[in-house]
Structure formats: structure tokens, C-alpha cells
Amino acid sequence: MQKVIYHNGLTFLINRFNNDKTTTTTSWGVSTSMKKILIGAAAAAFSFSSVTAMAGVSKELPMASGSPSADEIIEQVYFVNHFYALKNFGIKKKGKNITVIISRTEGKKPSTLTVERYLNNDYSDGKINTKDVAIFRSGKLKGTGMLITDYVDDAKSQSYAIWLPALRKIRRFAEPAHDDAWGGTDFTFGDVMLRKPQHESHKLLGTETFSGCLGGMDVPKNQRNKYMKKLPEGSCVSKDKTTYKVESTPKKENWWYDNRVSYVDTQTFADYRTDYFKGGEKIKTIDRAWNSFKLDDPRAQYWSYWYGKNHKTNHETWAVIPDKVVTKNDKKLKASLWTEKTLRKIKR
Numbered sequence: 301m302q303k304v305i306y307h308n309g310l311t312f313l314i315n316r317f318n319n320d321k322t323t324t325t326t327s328w329g330v331s332t333s334m335k336k337i338l339i340g341a342a343a344a345a346f347s348f349s350s351v352t353a354m355a356g357v358s359k360e361l362p363m364a365s366g367s368p369s370a371d372e373i374i375e376q377v378y379f380v381n382h383f384y385a386l387k388n389f390g391i392k393k394k395g396k397n398i399t400v401i402i403s404r405t406e407g408k409k410p411s412t413l414t415v416e417r418y419l420n421n422d423y424s425d426g427k428i429n430t431k432d433v434a435i436f437r438s439g440k441l442k443g444t445g446m447l448i449t450d451y452v453d454d455a456k457s458q459s460y461a462i463w464l465p466a467l468r469k470i471r472r473f474a475e476p477a478h479d480d481a482w483g484g485t486d487f488t489f490g491d492v493m494l495r496k497p498q499h500e501s502h503k504l505l506g507t508e509t510f511s512g513c514l515g516g517m518d519v520p521k522n523q524r525n526k527y528m529k530k531l532p533e534g535s536c537v538s539k540d541k542t543t544y545k546v547e548s549t550p551k552k553e554n555w556w557y558d559n560r561v562s563y564v565d566t567q568t569f570a571d572y573r574t575d576y577f578k579g580g581e582k583i584k585t586i587d588r589a590w591n592s593f594k595l596d597d598p599r600a601q602y603w604s605y606w607y608g609k610n611h612k613t614n615h616e617t618w619a620v621i622p623d624k625v626v627t628k629n630d631k632k633l634k635a636s637l638w639t640e641k642t643l644r645k646i647k648r
Contacts, residue, residue, distance in 0.1 A: 486608035
């Protein structure tokens with residue numbers, strides 16, 4: 301499994317920056333110990349991302365046809381999950397509706413974060429591939445924002461600008477380690493955005509009819525806060541769908557998982573489920589419920605939710621995205637949204 305759900309990763313850095321009381325500071329305006337941790341995290345990221353200079357998945361990738369190989373299937377999955385069929389994609393706040401991320405330790409009450417996210421795929425300068433803004437609106441990361449830039453050159457690490465509300469400053473560094481927990485959840489940065497097809501080798505295990513429904517979290521009504529009042533049932537969008545079953549093995553040695561098995565819709569290339577294995581034991585599952593934008597390209601899909609479970613600790617995470625907050629190809633979104641100016645405007 302990944303190091304620990306709440307380990308010395310990006311979330312730890314954010315929390316330490318926001319709460320650090322150390323008086324010995326560097327020119328960054330943070331403690332010397334924090335600078336060492338930050339540099340260490342960046343170095344770990346470089347050690348992983350610099351091992352390959354292979355080309356990434358093209359935003360012009362055509363729809364696969366016939367009998368695609370395992371590599372081709374995983375490229376299509378990447379295309380779908382990064383919304384390459386769209387110029388931009390957003391999960392905004394609309395009235396009382398907002399994306400909620402629910403985390404629950406076994407035997408304890410759940411905690412929540414709420415988040416807005418805006419992804420821009422509309423770059424053609426040959427340098428920038430995409431820009432991604434995430435703003436946490438409530439919970440332990442309230443007021444924190446991230447601006448992430450992904451480059452056309454796949455050998456170049458993503459760059460991160462983090463707005464730290466306690467300091468009212470932006471800190472910049474290279475991408476976090478792929479096994480860092482995203483926002484303290486069961487999802488790693490690799491799961492959410494960093495893992496690329498060339499980081500693993502892939503094997504097609506055949507096709508399989510997906511049986512049953514996807515996972516979800518049963519939260520008692522007396523434990524629900526205002527962000528959990530309208531939680532959906534577990535989705536059955538995957539039930540009886542024909543899927544490709546693909547095994548992916550990380551090229552990095554001694555990684556937190558030995559392999560993962562994905563179940564991918566043969567018509568849309570949406571991945572419904574991914575099971576992670578270590579030493580022959582299933583250690584984590586991520587389920588994704590999908591909806592269609594009903595565009596000409598069947599790969600124009602969007603998430604209804606992500607559900608993750610750590611099978612060793614029974615810790616669960618459920619990111620629920622109401623339909624009302626989802627946007628596509630929004631012409632009202634200006635390029636300036638994907639700049640550090642947006643981060644500086646965030647209210648605590």
C-alpha cells in the first residue's frame with residue numbers, strides 16, 4: 301500500500317506550512333526543517349518522473365477500433381480520464397451544490413472536504429499540455445489552492461503552485477511523489493493525475509462482463525453534515541457491461557503495489573474499477589461511476605463519483621460530484637483562471 305494515508309506527502313506539507321510555528325526561517329519564509337522536507341519531496345518526484353522521455357498520450361488520439369492492444373486500451377483510458385475530448389472541464393460550486401470528498405476511518409465518523417476544479421486542455425503552443433486549478437472550499441484544507449501545469453515534453457515534471465492561506469503566500473515546487481495521498485484521501489497523486497501509460501507495462505487478460513454494481517459509502521443520517529445531505533446510491537452504471545480486463549505492472553521497483561487490474565468499458569474506454577495487488581493480496585480498490593456528455597466522441601465522459609477503499613485498514617474515501625456542478629467547453633472561462641492570480645484571490 302502507499303506509505304500511509306496521512307504520511308509525509310503533499311497534504312502533510314500543506315498542513316505543516318499552514319500551521320508551522322517554528323521561528324527559524326529561510327528566505328522562503330518557512331522553517332529550515334520544512335525546506336528540507338519540501339526539497340526531499342521534490343527530489344523523490346524527480347527520481348520517478350525522470351526515468352522516461354517517452355511521448356505522452358496525444359489530445360488528438362483517435363478512437364481505437366478493432367481489437368486494441370493492452371497499451372492502446374490504457375492510452376484510451378488516459379484520454380478519457382483527462383477529458384481530452386473537451387477543451388475544458390469543470391466541477392464548480394453552484395448554489396449549495398459542490399463536490400464533496402468524504403473520508404472515513406473504520407469505526408469513526410466521516411470527515412469532509414469540498415473542492416472546485418477546473419481543467420484547461422486548450423493549449424497549442426507546443427510547450428504547455430494542460431493546466432489544472434483545484435480550490436478547497438471547506439474542511440482541513442479550506443482556502444488552499446493548487447495550480448498544476450502539465451507540459452507537452454513528457455520528460456518534464458509537472459509544476460505545482462500552492463496557495464497557503466495561513467501565510468497568504470504561494471509556494472512552488474516540482475510534482476509530488478506518485479504515492480503521495482491526494483488531499484489525505486485513499487487516492488494518490490498517481491491515481492488522480494500523475495500516472496501515465498509509459499510508467500507501467502500492460503497485459504490484456506481478455507474481456508469480461510462486469511457483474512454487480514460499484515462501491516459507495518453508507519453514511520448514517522445522524523453522521524451527515526450539510527455537504528452529505530444528498531448522497532447518491534452506489535452506481536450500477538457498470539452492471540453487465542462488457543469490459544477489457546487489463547493488468548498493469550509498475551516499472552519502478554519495490555513500488556507500493558505489484559500490479560493493478562482495470563475493468564474498462566469496451567465502447568467508451570471508461571475505467572469502472574481498478575484493483576491493486578501486493579504480494580498476491582488485494583490491497584486497494586478504486587471505483588469510478590461515469591456519465592456521458594453525449595457528444596459525437598463516446599469518450600467524452602465525466603465522473604459521478606470516485607470511491608476508494610484500503611482493504612488493509614478499511615479506510616474509505618468517496619468523492620461525489622453532483623451533475624449540477626459539472627461543466628464542459630465553457631466559453632465563459634477565461635485563460636486568466638489558470639494563473640497564480642486566481643490563487644491569490646482565494647478567501648479563507
